[in-house]
Amino acid sequence: MELYRSHVLVCGGTGCTSSGSLTLEERFAVELEKHNLDKEVQVVRTGCFGLCEAGPIVIVYPEGSFYSRVEADQVERIVEEHLLKGRIVKDLLFEESVEEDTIKAIDEVGFYKKQMRIALRNCGVINPEDIEEYIALDGYKALGKALTEMSQEDVINSIKRSGLRGRGGGGFPSGLKWDFTYKAEGDVKYVACNADEGDPGAFMDRSILEGDPHALIEAMAIAAYAIGAEKGFVYVRAEYPIAVDRLSIAIEQAKEYGLLGTDIFGTGFNFDLEIRLGAGAFVCGEETALIASIEGFRGMPRPRPPFPAEKGIFGKPTLLNNVETYANVPRIILKGDEWFSSIGTEGSKGTKVFALGGKINNTGLVEVPMGTTLREVIYDIGGGIPNGKKFKAVQTGGPSGGCITEEMLDTEIDFDNLTAIGSMMGSGGMIVMDEDNCMVDIARFFLDFTVEESCGKCVPCREGTKRMLEILDRICEGKGTLEDIDALEALSSAITESSLCGLGQTAANPVVSTIKNFRHEYVEHVVDKRCSAGVCTDLLQYVINDKCIGCTACARVCPVSCIEGEVKQPHVIDQDKCIKCGACMDKCKFSAIDKK
Numbered sequence: 001m002e003l004y005r006s007h008v009l010v011c012g013g014t015g016c017t018s019s020g021s022l023t024l025e026e027r028f029a030v031e032l033e034k035h036n037l038d039k040e041v042q043v044v045r046t047g048c049f050g051l052c053e054a055g056p057i058v059i060v061y062p063e064g065s066f067y068s069r070v071e072a073d074q075v076e077r078i079v080e081e082h083l084l085k086g087r088i089v090k091d092l093l094f095e096e097s098v099e100e101d102t103i104k105a106i107d108e109v110g111f112y113k114k115q116m117r118i119a120l121r122n123c124g125v126i127n128p129e130d131i132e133e134y135i136a137l138d139g140y141k142a143l144g145k146a147l148t149e150m151s152q153e154d155v156i157n158s159i160k161r162s163g164l165r166g167r168g169g170g171g172f173p174s175g176l177k178w179d180f181t182y183k184a185e186g187d188v189k190y191v192a193c194n195a196d197e198g199d200p201g202a203f204m205d206r207s208i209l210e211g212d213p214h215a216l217i218e219a220m221a222i223a224a225y226a227i228g229a230e231k232g233f234v235y236v237r238a239e240y241p242i243a244v245d246r247l248s249i250a251i252e253q254a255k256e257y258g259l260l261g262t263d264i265f266g267t268g269f270n271f272d273l274e275i276r277l278g279a280g281a282f283v284c285g286e287e288t289a290l291i292a293s294i295e296g297f298r299g300m301p302r303p304r305p306p307f308p309a310e311k312g313i314f315g316k317p318t319l320l321n322n323v324e325t326y327a328n329v330p331r332i333i334l335k336g337d338e339w340f341s342s343i344g345t346e347g348s349k350g351t352k353v354f355a356l357g358g359k360i361n362n363t364g365l366v367e368v369p370m371g372t373t374l375r376e377v378i379y380d381i382g383g384g385i386p387n388g389k390k391f392k393a394v395q396t397g398g399p400s401g402g403c404i405t406e407e408m409l410d411t412e413i414d415f416d417n418l419t420a421i422g423s424m425m426g427s428g429g430m431i432v433m434d435e436d437n438c439m440v441d442i443a444r445f446f447l448d449f450t451v452e453e454s455c456g457k458c459v460p461c462r463e464g465t466k467r468m469l470e471i472l473d474r475i476c477e478g479k480g481t482l483e484d485i486d487a488l489e490a491l492s493s494a495i496t497e498s499s500l501c502g503l504g505q506t507a508a509n510p511v512v513s514t515i516k517n518f519r520h521e522y523v524e525h526v527v528d529k530r531c532s533a534g535v536c537t538d539l540l541q542y543v544i545n546d547k548c549i550g551c552t553a554c555a556r557v558c559p560v561s562c563i564e565g566e567v568k569q570p571h572v573i574d575q576d577k578c579i580k581c582g583a584c585m586d587k588c589k590f591s592a593i594d595k596k
Contacts, residue, residue: 013048016055027075047211049124052364064105068094119327123211131253142330155226162337163349168322171415180309184317189229195236198282199398202429205323209243213250219326282453301501344370348414358431375409389434397426400506402513438535439518446510461504464495547592554584
């Protein structure tokens with residue numbers, strides 16, 4: 001085995017890859033060989049480090065030096081200064097990791113301080129394409145323990161006692177689901193993983209697959225043993241090529257090492273795993289639609305009961321959890337259910353991974369203990385709102401969730417608390433909005449997504465959401481009435497109560513929560529024909545104020561020639577011709593144009 005004095009970890013997650021991290025890898029290899037360091041320093045491609053805002057990220061160990069936004073032409077300096085001469089290149093480090101003369105390691109940076117990584121424990125730590133690195137960090141030890149020291153009932157009871165709840169949206173107790181499937185009658189049973197993850201702004205499951213695919217394989221094998229299954233399916237969207245590739249590699253490696261296949265650990269237990277690619281339909285995140293798609297049919301939900309635990313894939317009892325839920329299982333088996341249940345709140349145990357995005361300084365993946373407040377996530381971990389803007393709302397739960405206002409920021413995050421304030425945990429999307437966001441437009445954005453993704457099977461969802469979107473369009477165009485707001489509330493109630501599946505039953509949540517918390521913005525759009533956030537273009541007016549010096553710069557960039565005036569004289573915008581493009585405001589150097 002080769003020993004290295006230093007390791008250079010290069011983020012290989014989707015975000016950093018799109019920013020050129022693979023080129024960094026190549027440059028490091030060239031520079032290390034040039035300086036005869038290739039036998040002393042190893043370059044490792046990892047999964048996501050979490051702080052996507054700072055990518056591409058490079059971490060150098062043993063120091064833990066956190067280099068951010070690294071460019072290819074900076075690699076030579078890092079190699080020559082840090083790896084050859086032992087001098088950390090301070091000006092390339094993540095800004096927050098440098099404090100006067102002190103250089104902080106990555107785990108001392110504010111973004112990571114309040115995090116507790118269980119599901120993400122190996123992401124950014126190991127090479128996801130090397131099974132031996134996973135094994136070195138206790139990988140497959142939990143599977144060995146389950147197969148050789150625990151009965152099926154022992155495993156299920158451990159998951160029950162842990163308090164683990166499904167991380168895919170509903171928060172159903174995982175141990176109960178496992179128990180139902182175990183007790184269901186059937187000569188063949190299946191385990192399945194929902195890696196479809198279609199929420200806008202959500203990338204938790206993708207990052208686990210990219211950074212720690214063996215954790216999913218091990219967990220599904222444990223689940224298969226517990227319920228009595230020999231076959232599993234991972235349903236993952238085809239738009240996740242890196243995740244699919246690494247999961248495929250991991251499955252083949254597990255087979256080579258005898259950790260998938262027949263007679264695993266010499267116990268007589270057999271288990272195999274297959275990947276099924278989805279075409280990106282959001283509705284296939286619903287369990288019965290997902291099952292239909294695995295079977296080769298169009299992904300459309302069916303009425304329940306029977307539930308998948310009783311009648312799932314090919315009519316057989318099926319256990320279905322999402323990636324994050326499974327990722328917790330090996331640690332629960334290995335460290336004990338008491339350890340896991342000691343984390344979090346009374347009704348929500350463990351941690352939760354959130355994809356933190358929108359108007360936030362530290363965009364990225366966050367894993368925190370249940371009970372952490374929204375304020376801590378947004379300000380202590382997320383770094384607050386950029387450009388000194390004022391916080392307005394945060395949307396949790398994606399298109400199925402709701403907007404949470406500033407007054408609720410001290411709410412402790414768990415399943416029940418988020419539901420109580422009109423939102424939901426969902427799969428873990430957390431989108432932050434500031435004063436420049438229009439809440440009517442936000443509701444329209446999420447509803448437009450839901451309308452596009454509705455499978456069309458049931459009338460309330462298919463037709464009702466379209467009617468709601470038409471009303472929101474009218475309001476944003478300045479053509480709405482106060483009666484339209486009442487109609488939105490009535491439609492929301494009807495669609496929620498009568499839709500077939502969770503997509504339709506939660507489709508109205510963004511509309512309901514924005515009307516509840518920001519009704520004044522709806523009234524403003526309807527009565528005043530005004531969008532104070534300046535987002536709804538049909539309600540905007542660009543007006544030239546008395547700061548205008550007549551430089552004509554605005555007139556020269558106007559695409560419809562709607563600005564008139566003599567040189568060195570104040571100009572005027574013809575509102576009937578103006579298309580509200582904002583080009584004039586962008587060009588003006590004298591703050592002479594107001595957006596009203």
